[in-house]
Amino acid sequence: MQNSRKLIGHLYMAIFLIYLLVPLAVMSGAAFNASKLPTIIPWKGLTDQWFIALYNDNRIWGALANTLFVALAVVIIAVPVGAAGAILVNSISGRIRAVLYGMMVAPILVPGVVIGISTLLFWNQFSVPSGLHLSVLGQVSYIASFVMLLVLARLQSFDQGLEEAALDLGASHAQVMRRILLPHLYPALGAGAAISFFQSIENFNVTLFTRGGADTLTVYVFSKVRSGITPTINALAFLMIMVTIVFAIIYETRRRRNAAIEASREAEARRAEES
Amino acid sequence: MHDLYRRYGKGLTYTFIGLTFFWLIVLVVLPDFKLLEASFRPYLPVADIGGPKDVYSLGNYAQIFGNEVPFSIFGIEVMIAARIKVFILTIFYSGVVTLITFLLAYPLSFYLAKVASGKTLPTLFLLLFVPLWVSEVLRSFAWYIILTLKGPLNALLMTLGLISKEIRWIDGYSPVVITLVYAYVLFMLFPLYNAMQSLDSNQIEAAEDLGSPWWRTHLRVILPHAKPGIASGAVMVFMLSAGSLLVPAIINSTTGNWFTQTIQGIMLEGQDWNAGAAFAFMLLLFCTLAVSVAMRVFRVKLSDIAK
Numbered sequence: 001m002q003n004s005r006k007l008i009g010h011l012y013m014a015i016f017l018i019y020l021l022v023p024l025a026v027m028s029g030a031a032f033n034a035s036k037l038p039t040i041i042p043w044k045g046l047t048d049q050w051f052i053a054l055y056n057d058n059r060i061w062g063a064l065a066n067t068l069f070v071a072l073a074v075v076i077i078a079v080p081v082g083a084a085g086a087i088l089v090n091s092i093s094g095r096i097r098a099v100l101y102g103m104m105v106a107p108i109l110v111p112g113v114v115i116g117i118s119t120l121l122f123w124n125q126f127s128v129p130s131g132l133h134l135s136v137l138g139q140v141s142y143i144a145s146f147v148m149l150l151v152l153a154r155l156q157s158f159d160q161g162l163e164e165a166a167l168d169l170g171a172s173h174a175q176v177m178r179r180i181l182l183p184h185l186y187p188a189l190g191a192g193a194a195i196s197f198f199q200s201i202e203n204f205n206v207t208l209f210t211r212g213g214a215d216t217l218t219v220y221v222f223s224k225v226r227s228g229i230t231p232t233i234n235a236l237a238f239l240m241i242m243v244t245i246v247f248a249i250i251y252e253t254r255r256r257r258n259a260a261i262e263a264s265r266e267a268e269a270r271r272a273e274e275s
Numbered sequence: 276m277h278d279l280y281r282r283y284g285k286g287l288t289y290t291f292i293g294l295t296f297f298w299l300i301v302l303v304v305l306p307d308f309k310l311l312e313a314s315f316r317p318y319l320p321v322a323d324i325g326g327p328k329d330v331y332s333l334g335n336y337a338q339i340f341g342n343e344v345p346f347s348i349f350g351i352e353v354m355i356a357a358r359i360k361v362f363i364l365t366i367f368y369s370g371v372v373t374l375i376t377f378l379l380a381y382p383l384s385f386y387l388a389k390v391a392s393g394k395t396l397p398t399l400f401l402l403l404f405v406p407l408w409v410s411e412v413l414r415s416f417a418w419y420i421i422l423t424l425k426g427p428l429n430a431l432l433m434t435l436g437l438i439s440k441e442i443r444w445i446d447g448y449s450p451v452v453i454t455l456v457y458a459y460v461l462f463m464l465f466p467l468y469n470a471m472q473s474l475d476s477n478q479i480e481a482a483e484d485l486g487s488p489w490w491r492t493h494l495r496v497i498l499p500h501a502k503p504g505i506a507s508g509a510v511m512v513f514m515l516s517a518g519s520l521l522v523p524a525i526i527n528s529t530t531g532n533w534f535t536q537t538i539q540g541i542m543l544e545g546q547d548w549n550a551g552a553a554f555a556f557m558l559l560l561f562c563t564l565a566v567s568v569a570m571r572v573f574r575v576k577l578s579d580i581a582k
Contacts (some may be wrong), residue, residue, distance in 0.1 A: 111518025
């Protein structure tokens with residue numbers, strides 16, 4: 001590859017990263033501006049008043065608690081449901097498998113608005129009032145699909161011979177499950193739980209139609225942005241971005257340290273081979 | 276199935292089946308049937324529900340007609356119902372968003388898969404992931420701040436002398452398209468990257484050694500190989516855009532309504548759940564159609580898209 005083209009590649013990458021990150025910087029900047037409207041120009045001086053306003057906003061903390069509660073409930077239901085679906089789909093073949101697989105994947109592509117409204121109407125006919133419990137059920141219906149895909153991918157590398165061996169040696173069915181299958185699936189279940197948690201926190205469409213009167217953080221921020229906006233939301237955004245960056249830095253330093261350890265080990269092995 | 280029974284026994288097998296049944300039947304299929312059933316019911320006061328007036332009709336679907344407004348296609352002006360116009364424009368601009376994200380992500384995924392060194396790659400991906408962890412509502416809000424009339428974008432362009440008068444960005448569909456592209460470009464990037472990464476670099480070199488100019492290498496070697504990734508990314512971005520309610524509702528301009536906003540208006544402001552069901556069902560029907568067409572055109576299976 002020619003160098004000039006490589007240079008264009010680097011340049012494009014840099015511009016793209018700036019494009020991704022500048023809006024976040026603008027939003028964070030507005031959190032410190034003394035202007036009553038969320039903007040960075042004109043700059044009216046540094047202030048911390050929006051952070052204090054955020055701290056005193058009780059509704060936002062209630063919404064946060066609701067969000068975490070919903071996300072936890074979604075994880076608790078979606079992980080076993082998705083895993084069961086994956087195990088079931090993995091054990092059959094042919095046409096039924098294709099149909100079942102299609103049914104399990106389809107919810108990812110269904111618009112959230114449709115999931116929200118159908119969930120609301122379905123439970124309403126049994127006189128179940130709307131509220132966060134319906135949001136949980138609506139969210140599980142498509143988040144379980146992500147778990148299913150992760151677990152199914154992990155099952156591809158599973159050696160069923162291990163289970164046969166355990167059964168031959170007199171293990172019970174429960175033991176086979178607990179001691180052989182589950183440990184193999186742990187990474188996928190962990191990843192599934194993490195994805196479920198974040199998908200749930202992010203969710204807006206399903207929650208909006210099923211929530212009844214309750215707030216989640218996304219819905220509350222949305223209503224706040226729609227009605228009179230104050231930079232309080234920017235203060236919240238700044239804190240969230242900071243948390244993300246701190247986690248990213250921790251992740252990156254750990255990765256680099258592991259990479260360095262790996263490299264030194266390899267070098268040592270090479271030296272040992274040579275001598 | 277028999278195999279499952281032998282390995283995990285009766286109890287666990289039934290548990291698996293029960294959980295899957297709960298998911299697919301109770302949470303997915305039955306609610307969708309209810310949606311379809313409700314969409315044929317009229318909007319009645321509580322006392323009349325189940326009474327003689329509660330009969331099935333196509334009345335809710337007919338609500339998409341009426342209130343005709345002018346609509347110009349290729350310069351030809353026709354009269355068309357306002358809600359149909361919004362529906363068509365939503366689909367059209369979702370297509371535009373998909374195309375723009377593809378054009379933005381294609382060179383970048385090529386760079387990440389074939390040019391960037393293995394050492395910097397994890398760091399680059401980490402940086403790319405940062406915006407994804409910041410919630411969508413806040414990212415849309417960020418663009419609202421940037422695009423306002425007295426906002427930083429206009430100020431920057433004025434300082435650079437590129438424009439002499441402030442541009443009204445939040446007008447029509449352009450702010451929605453801009454923000455949707457920003458929100459979903461990474462959903463195009465990652466499947467494209469995955470597809471390109473599996474391409475053997477020797478194939479590219481072979482093409483170049485045989486005298487193929489760079490654009491033909493892309494057209495004949497790289498693009499065909501990346502096809503499943505393109506299909507996956509395009510379906511994802513299109514579906515997310517067409518189904519998005521958050522972005523168009525935040526970057527709100529009265530001249531740029533999204534179909535999901537129409538549904539929201541009927542459901543939450545009009546409180547007419549049955550008409551809302553009819554409109555939601557139309558959206559669902561269209562999405563199913565769009566995915567099947569995409570699968571035919573790209574000749575990919577659902578399992579390729581779901582990757």
